[in-house]
Amino acid sequence: MGQIRRYLRIVSLLIKTGLMQQMAYRPHFVSMFAGKVIRIALLLLFFQAVFLKVDRIGSWSYDQVLLLFATFHVVDFLMSITFHRNLAFYLPQKVHSGDFDARMLLPVNLLFLSSFERIELIDFASFLPTLGFLGYVLSRLEFSFTGGQLLVYLILLANALLFLFAAVLAIASLSFWTTQSSGLARIFDSLLKVGRYPIEIFEGFWRSVFLYILPLVLIAQLPSEALLGILSPRAVLITGAMTGFLLALALLLWRAGLKQYQSASS
């Protein structure tokens, strides 16, 4: 219990320092916030433009695609606020420069620090309108959902975050061997965009890849299907097992990477 309190205090300190850093340049903060909200709005406009010309994408209607889109971006923002840049970009930079040494000496769990050292409050500010958008989409849905469906939806959102954490950690851990992994991280970012479209748009090999090998389907599609009441309990269990497997693999890579780390600083 004492440990949890201690780490919660550290998180609150990280939020405070993050706020101080990012509010130091207020016009920067405001324009970044505006840019992120504009990006979501323009992507929404993209879907609206598409649905002006067609009725469905695969078997997904406009409302369902909006749910998928909003769910994806809620998960995406939660990842960006917390561990994404810390692991995907800042960790490889620190390994490359040797700044990682100083982190190793701190009396705090290294994985925790590497994952949450910088809390992105600009993304938090941009997350709130996205959450509002999700609320709007839910109010638009033509059908109602039960409390149970909502609960499974929330559990699958948490599962999606854990899955992404494992995937990003696995990629970032490679930087202990390569001293650079931002290229791989960018490829992963591009691949991640698959998650905001219905998986039905892919056929054959790629469909199998996104279902079983790199199951991006579990970021937004499975939670959305749970809310729509078309997801089987078996799929929920398989999803959890896949995330558990990837997380175990990522932690193994992280530990092996730490042993491999050779300080590069002068």
Added chain:
Amino acid sequence: MVKFWHVVRLVFLERMAYRTNLFLEVFGGILASVIVVVLWVAIFQGAGTDQVGGYSLPEMVTYLLGAGLINSFILTTAEKPEASEAIQGGDLSGILIRPMNPHIFWFARDLGNKGFYLLLGFAGYVAVLVLFQDLLLLPPGPGHLLLSLFSVGVAAVVQFFLFQILGLLSFWMENTYGIRFAARVVMEVVAGAIIPLSFFPRILHDLFLLLPFPLMIYLPMRIYLGKIPLEQVPFELGKGVIWIVFLVLLYRHLWVKGIRQYVSMGD
């Protein structure tokens, strides 16, 4: 001119130092455009018609892959704010005393970056072009091809001055990343990188055409696909030239004002 090409060559050498990482980054961009192409193939299959929004499937695939290629060297280089960094970090002092005009220096560096990303992007796109070869269209004639290439050149110059202007705001602001980020976000959609602008509601389409962004992707790809009659192309390119003149004048105005209050920072 010799100095100009030396700077371009040096940028190539700098980029080659981390070529694996860069190639992976460009590959990520290619992957993103392939995903959008796959999405559109599914949309066409679902629509059950030959044309969606005035585009056939081969036209759409050609548009999106062409847009992706232009995107890989125009939009990606928007992330290299050298003028902004020089002003903020105090390196501008060193640049000012070099025996080379700083604006030409930055233009040469931008050209080197764009050239490098273009070559890298094109190398990556060859595989994608082979993958979608049955759906790719050639331009209606050599005139369309040449004019679309020329319009990509115009686009590159417009993009350079646009982001240089945003970079010059560093004379007055400590951090211009946010503004450049917002501009890049708008540019990606309004340039037509993910969808032809004709898909948007009429009012937005007309509004977007008033901005310089559609010159970057929407115009070159429409010329390539023959969606603009050849005789109308000079008029459209003329708009690009007017934008360049306007941006150059604005850039010059900001530079003259900004350099007066420049304080060299750094050690």
